[in-house]
Amino acid sequence: MPKKSFNGAARWTGFALAIVATIWIAVVTNRDGYSKEEYQQVEGYSKWNEETVEIAKGIPVQDGGRVKPFETRAQFLMLKLHGARKMKFESGGNEISIGPTEWLLDILFRPEIALKMPTFRVDDSELLEKVGMEVESRRDRYSYLQLEPYMQELGKRAGDLQKEIQAKMQKDPDYKFPGGESDPRALARKIMEYQGMLASNDFSKGVTLDASAETADGEQMSTVSYWVKAMPVLAAALRQQEVPEHVQKLINEVSFRLGRGEGGIEWLPPYEANVILPPGGEATIHSGEVVKTFEVNCESGQVEMFEGSSTLGTLEDGAGESYPGAELVAKNTGEVSATLRIQGREWMSAGNRLGEVSRGLDTTHWERLSNDLKTLEGLCAAAEGKESEFAEKLDNWREELVSRSSALGEKEGKLESEVAYYEKNYFVRGLVWFVLAFVVAAVSWLAPASGWGRWTYRLTWVLGVLGAFYLIWGIVHRCILMERPPVGNLYDTIPFIAGGGVLVLFLLEAVTRRRIALGAAIAVGLLGLFLARAFEGVDAQDHMDPLRAVLRSNFWLSTHVIIITLGYSGGLIAAAMSHVFIYAKAFGLDRTDRSLSRFLTRSVYGLVCFTLFFSLVGTVLGGIWANDSWGRFWGWDPKENGAMLIVLWCLIILHARMGGYLKEWGIHIASVLGAIVVAFSWWGVNLLGTGLHSYGFTEGIGGAVKMFYCFEFVVALGGIGLAIWEKKSRGKKSRDKKSGRKWPEGSDQLPSEQKALG
Structure with missing residues (x-):
């Protein structure tokens, strides 16, 4: 086929593939699963x-x-x-x-x-x-x-x-x-x-009064909040066995109604408790299977804190400390009464709050719980009437909860900021701009040297920068809300790697102006945001929730985690550029531009060096963090082994390149296989179900990861096949040239520097 025709066919093929990929991503991202x-x-x-x-x-x-x-x-x-x-x-x-x-x-x-x-x-x-x-x-x-x-x-x-x-x-x-x-x-x-x-608000249905019993106010006495307020008096009467049978039934019904909603919405803030302990006295702050944290302040006297049978420390007059535990007990070890001010951190459902108040740490909590239940009973009643009245009561409840959360230390305006984060939908908007940029870039590939090719190139830059803006600002907004560095869990790595890849490729395009890095940047941004949205749908978890205790170190999150994630980004970008090389070779795009192959090879070499540097430094820093947290630098944990594999693979590529074992084709095939190594370290180790990095496990991604492995392996095999075919073609041309045979018009001799399959 003549050079021009072949080149044109290649560009139209790339354009068609880009359009198909864009349509597929748009459909999958926005589908609701309905017909x-x-x-x-x-x-x-x-x-x-x-x-x-x-x-x-x-x-x-x-x-x-x-x-x-x-x-x-x-x-x-x-x-x-x-x-x-x-x-x-x-x-x-x-x-x-x-x-x-x-x-x-x-x-x-x-x-x-x-x-x-x-x-x-x-x-x-x-x-x-x-x-x-x-x-x-x-x-x-x-x-x-x-x-x-x-x-x-x-x-x-x-x-x-x-x-x-x-x-x-x-x-x-x-x-x-x-x-x-x-x-x-x-x-x-x-x-x-x-x-x-x-069943969160099941208590709002009220209780059934005994028809034979005399009641002063039947409407009020039929509410759960009424009986909750009376619980201290009823509890004292129960101990004296002075409660009528119909009242005992009411108490049981109150417990049943509230108990049904134990797994309900947790919007009752914790109550502050004031406890006075006589000499030798003790108070159970918390007893249960779940570890909870309490702020304990000793206003006067001296107390010793226990978690089960373990001593946590002593609090003296004016001292305060935060204590997590499942069996927290305070004992007065002094000779005078001790006064404690205890503040929990757990918001609860109405049913769970009843269980906590029932422990009797502070009897005033019964009245506070009754007031909260009365507000919710009014809300439920208003929901059956005019919506304007319901909206007013709901707004009052919101303002009260916001005020109480601020008193507990929640930052003012943080809730509004998070609502705005989801309303602005940064990553979806960024994905839209990247999709548009990808389509425009695909159009520009058809005739890059023409006037409209130059205009589409500029437009691609504009659309790509808009996509990058939403991507980067979304990451920044998440950091502000989470009050930590951008990467702390598996989901966080996706937009961060996409953002890092886009910025690196933008910089490369600004230096080279060959359109290749720009196209790769758009593709990385598009695929990264698509993957982030798809993973969020599969995982169905709020990834802004607090990290596990071992990970709550902003220093190490800012150093080890960021650096190792940049290493992932570099390895995947190198593989992306190698994909471009293989495609260009397959469709002969380098025939009209002999410097294209050289540019791609040099770029991949530099990106492999980038990957090695960040992966090695990140791995060493991870070992130092492990030594600080777990008492050992290296433990052959799957995540540690995955990071080491990236370092070793990069070293193999660079040494083989320097030793002449990997030539042009070899470094690109090795780079594509390197994507499998990076994917294994990034995602694959989370599927093994073992290791200290258990916070990274997730379900529902195994099939996608294996498909990626297979795809990259097929691409690498395709590259090997093309390299063998090219070597044979070059050998045949060399022999024909010596024999004086002329090649048909439109054929082209491959560059002499491409001498061996690596």
Whole structure:
């Protein structure tokens, strides 16, 4: 084929592939998993007005160890149960689309409607068929009412499976449940979480009064808040066995109503307790299976703090300390009474707060809990009336919670900032700009030397910079909200690597102006943000939650973690440039520009050096951190081994290149294989299920990681095949040249410096 025709075909092929990839990413990123025919009927639904939704978004709640906006809690709960950030259904002949905040409002204040909504996405129809349910498709969404008849059997199967797995693990500690088999446990856990949230305000239904008993104010006495306030008096009467039978039944009903909502929304802030201990006296601050943290201040006297049987230290007059523990006890070891001021950090649901107040640390807490319950009872009653009145009461509740959270040390304006973060949707907007830039760049490849080719090149720069702006500002905003460096978990690494890659390639393009680095930058930004959104959908976790204690070091997060992540970025960028080299060779794009191959090879060599430097320094710093945290520099942990593999692979490439074993083709094939090494260290080790870096484990990514391995391996094999073909072609041309044979017009002799397959 003539040189021009071949070159043109290559560019059109690249353009077509770019358009197909862009369309696929756009569809996958924005799909909700619905088709119009699948919309379910939810009769009697009316949408919340915008004012109510905006008020609800900023209500502070606690989840995952931090106080966050109501909207954030709703978003990730909806993503976990429903598999999307929007819910669509039909009501009264109209198509309805609601967001996470509206959905959670329905669960809390209109549970009878929420029961009908298609909340649960079930990907395994076989699971439902086994419990006797008729299903039409493998993946579908179901309401609570649709699943309710089968929940008992589902729960039984989940429990039996858990017992079976535990029995096998006792015999074989390394036993793992096969991934391809039907597992009812995940769906059972989701249903239980939903049931807890659904019963959050179950206490607002009140209690049943004995018709034969005389009541001064039946309406007031039928509320749970009334009886909670009276609990100290009733408890004293119970000890004297002076409580009538019908009152005992009421107390039991109050406990039952509140207990149903133990797994509900955690929006009751902790109460401060004032405790006076006589000499030799003691107070149980916390007793349970979960470790909780309390701030203990000794106003007078002297106390000794215990965690179970272990001594935590002594507090004297005027001293204060923060104590985490599951069995926290304070004992007065002095000769005079000690006064303690104790402040918890855990926000709780109404049911869990009842359990804490029942321990009797401070009897005034009964009245405070009663006041909170009375406010929520008023909210639930208002939800059945005019929405304007409900919105007013909801706003008052929001303002009260914001004020109480500020008194507990939460920074003013942080909740509003987080609501703004999700409203601005930085990464999705950045993805849109990168998609547009990718399309424009693909158009510019068709005729780069023409006038419109130059204009599209400039436009690509503009669109790419806009995408990078949203990407970088999104990372910065997350850092401000998290109050830590940008990388602390697996999700954080994705936008950071994408951002680092984009900036490095932008710099390379600014220096070389060959369009290649610019195109690669756009592709890295696009793929990185697409991966971040896809991973967030699979993981369904709030990745701004606090890190584990061992990771809470801003120094090491700013040094070791950032540096090692930059090493990942360098390795993947090098592989991306090698992909360009192989594509250019496959379609003969280097025939019209003999310096193209040389440029790509030099770029990859420099990027491998970049990867080696940051990976080596990051690995050494990680060892120092490990020695500080775990008492050893190196322990052959999978994550440590993965980092070492990157260093060794880069050293092999550089030494083989310097020794002449890897020529032009060799360094690019090795770079592509290096992407597999980086992916294993970045993602693969998290699938092994072992090691001290257990905070990085995740589910649902194994298939994608293996597909990436296979793809890169196929590309490397393709590169080897092309290198062999090119070497044979060059040898044949050399022999024909010696024999005096002329080559057809349009053919081209390959550069003489390409001498060997590496």
